[in-house]
Amino acid sequence: MQLSTTPPVIQLSGAAFGYGDRTVVSGLDLTVHRGEVVAVLGPNGAGKSTLVKGLLGLAERHDGSSRILGHEAGSAEARAGIGYVPQRHTLASAVRATAAEIVTMGRTVRTPWWAPWRSRSAADRSLVEESLAVVGLGDLASHDVATLSGGQQRRVLIARALASEPEVFLMDEPTAGVDRGHQQVLVAVMRRLVERGATLVIVTHELDALAEIVTRAVVVRGGGISFDGAPEQLSPGDDAHAHHDDEDDSPPTSVPTTILTTKGGPR
Amino acid sequence: MIDILSLEFMRNALLAALLVGASAPLVGVFLVQRGMSLIGDGMGHVALAGVGIGLLTSTSPVLTALVVVVLAAVAIELLRHLGRTGGDLALAVMFYGGLAAGVVIIAKAPTGSATNLQGYLFGALTTVTRSDLVQFAVLAAVVLVTVLVLRDRLFAVAQDEEYAHASGLPVLATNILLAVLTGVTVVISMRVIGLLLISALMILPNATGQYLGRSFRGSLLWAVLVGTLTSVGGVVTSFYADTPSGATIVLMAIAVFVAAACLVTAVRALTRRRHLAAEAHEHVHWEECGHDVVLHGDHVDFLHDGHRHARHGDHWDEHGPDHTDHEDPTLERSHR
Numbered sequence: 140m141q142l143s144t145t146p147p148v149i150q151l152s153g154a155a156f157g158y159g160d161r162t163v164v165s166g167l168d169l170t171v172h173r174g175e176v177v178a179v180l181g182p183n184g185a186g187k188s189t190l191v192k193g194l195l196g197l198a199e200r201h202d203g204s205s206r207i208l209g210h211e212a213g214s215a216e217a218r219a220g221i222g223y224v225p226q227r228h229t230l231a232s233a234v235r236a237t238a239a240e241i242v243t244m245g246r247t248v249r250t251p252w253w254a255p256w257r258s259r260s261a262a263d264r265s266l267v268e269e270s271l272a273v274v275g276l277g278d279l280a281s282h283d284v285a286t287l288s289g290g291q292q293r294r295v296l297i298a299r300a301l302a303s304e305p306e307v308f309l310m311d312e313p314t315a316g317v318d319r320g321h322q323q324v325l326v327a328v329m330r331r332l333v334e335r336g337a338t339l340v341i342v343t344h345e346l347d348a349l350a351e352i353v354t355r356a357v358v359v360r361g362g363g364i365s366f367d368g369a370p371e372q373l374s375p376g377d378d379a380h381a382h383h384d385d386e387d388d389s390p391p392t393s394v395p396t397t398i399l400t401t402k403g404g405p406r
Numbered sequence: 407m408i409d410i411l412s413l414e415f416m417r418n419a420l421l422a423a424l425l426v427g428a429s430a431p432l433v434g435v436f437l438v439q440r441g442m443s444l445i446g447d448g449m450g451h452v453a454l455a456g457v458g459i460g461l462l463t464s465t466s467p468v469l470t471a472l473v474v475v476v477l478a479a480v481a482i483e484l485l486r487h488l489g490r491t492g493g494d495l496a497l498a499v500m501f502y503g504g505l506a507a508g509v510v511i512i513a514k515a516p517t518g519s520a521t522n523l524q525g526y527l528f529g530a531l532t533t534v535t536r537s538d539l540v541q542f543a544v545l546a547a548v549v550l551v552t553v554l555v556l557r558d559r560l561f562a563v564a565q566d567e568e569y570a571h572a573s574g575l576p577v578l579a580t581n582i583l584l585a586v587l588t589g590v591t592v593v594i595s596m597r598v599i600g601l602l603l604i605s606a607l608m609i610l611p612n613a614t615g616q617y618l619g620r621s622f623r624g625s626l627l628w629a630v631l632v633g634t635l636t637s638v639g640g641v642v643t644s645f646y647a648d649t650p651s652g653a654t655i656v657l658m659a660i661a662v663f664v665a666a667a668c669l670v671t672a673v674r675a676l677t678r679r680r681h682l683a684a685e686a687h688e689h690v691h692w693e694e695c696g697h698d699v700v701l702h703g704d705h706v707d708f709l710h711d712g713h714r715h716a717r718h719g720d721h722w723d724e725h726g727p728d729h730t731d732h733e734d735p736t737l738e739r740s741h742r
Contacts, residue, residue, distance in 0.1 A: 195572040196572070197568070197571060197572055215574050218572065218573055218574035219574065221572070221573075223569055223572045223573065225566070225568055225569055225572075227566075232439055232441075232565060233438050233439060233441060233443075233616075234435060234438055234439045234612070234616060234622060234625060235616055235619060235620065235621060235622055235624075235625045236561075236565065236621065236622045237620070237621040237622070240561070240621060240622050240623070241565070243558065244558075244561070244562040244565065244566065244569070244570075247558040247559060247561070247562045247575070248562060248569075248570065248573035248574060248575050249573075250558075250559075252576065255555060255556050255558065255559050256554075256555050256556075256558070259558070275692040275693055275694075278705070278717070279717075281620070281621065283620065283621070286720060287720055288720035288721075290690065291720065299569075303573065320689045320690040321690050323690070324690045324692055324695075327692075327694050
């Protein structure tokens, strides 16, 4: 963990997020420093996505404070520091788009409102090329994304986020639904991002697949953070536990009691 | 061709066709991308109410239609944004209300008649006046410049609204702008193509472009070319064949679409090369995968358990000096 005068990448204190009158997660205390790779685990419906949406400024903050790089989450400055990798089953739409055209969006979102045409500068184009090369898809830049495999499309989404030169990547289930071979490539890509100095916050069901890069695990359960610490402390030998719920309508729990009792655990 | 150009109304009609043929696909592509292909149709309905108001008050119908469609465009996007249940019904009320009000007002307007109602709905070449043309040219210039300047932003918002919003793009403003551009395009079209058929010229050339282009940009350029040619070609045909211009243009656009679809499908079938795909290939080759690579023409092959694997779209092909007559039972023969 890094000690410096720069503000933490993410700082939540007593934060609560929700939509309208409904608060989904509350009492969130979380500080993420530069270079950390944080896996956000938890059962479906526990509030993982709402936490991410809150950081993006897409869910409302109902209480506490949430700051990205020292700026209020949802502000232009905070958004400029985030590279969002949404969960998408497919990138194909009714119109054709090449991998490079999708990645160019990462530059488009960084252009000032008064100069929207600037996403076509030579510097922007080389950033798009570089981003595709980092995810190992340099040779497929001019291919229609609809013809790429699911795993390749995930890498296009990571390249799009990378092209916007973020401090922190927020990834929503980046390895879900891709085969094991491609999961390994995605992990290698993420390692490259970390080597380039990025911070990763990864919402996932598959800590197993990401074990070699994750430095910290955060479990969101019952509308709050129930565990925060080293991934090894999450019941060794069974890291599939985090996606089960112990509540009403969810699948039967297999969450070890150790996790339930380590609330506010090691930071 | 000479006799066509010697008639002033035909010169006006051809210029108007050129303007609408270029603008409609440029705006339409983003509607297709958002899955809102039919919104232009609704805008056409609403515009008729504006035309009626213009005829009733002896104001330029182009200007009154413009005001009405711009208001409708803003209303449509706000309804969508608020996501209220019943928003869909509100749109239906707006669209059919606009059409019905337009028909009634035109019937009661001093200069209104069944003939010019038909002209507004389906296009009538002889109605394009010099002052219309000037207004159309200004509006088309606004559409072309706006799309050119904001194309990346329109693309980003239409492609992935959530990502665009999370990244700080003004999503609602961009969507309202697109709706306004759609309305403006509808107005430009009202003399040559007609308010009930304009939506076709926003969508059909883009459908053709999807067959002919290989990227968003390439497909869009094809769409503009097809839109312009079918629009102008339809006007010329309608003059000689004495058919209504709007319907002629739309039928021509459909013919071009069908021809392009058949041609491209046939060319793909003819150029389809037999190749061998590696079977059940879960491993993903890339720079760090640990397998050696060899240069093979314009690409690299990965050496994998005595085989040479090359990337082909979303799967891996067996390559190598003898792969064309390789009959290894572990390989499956497939076609692309």
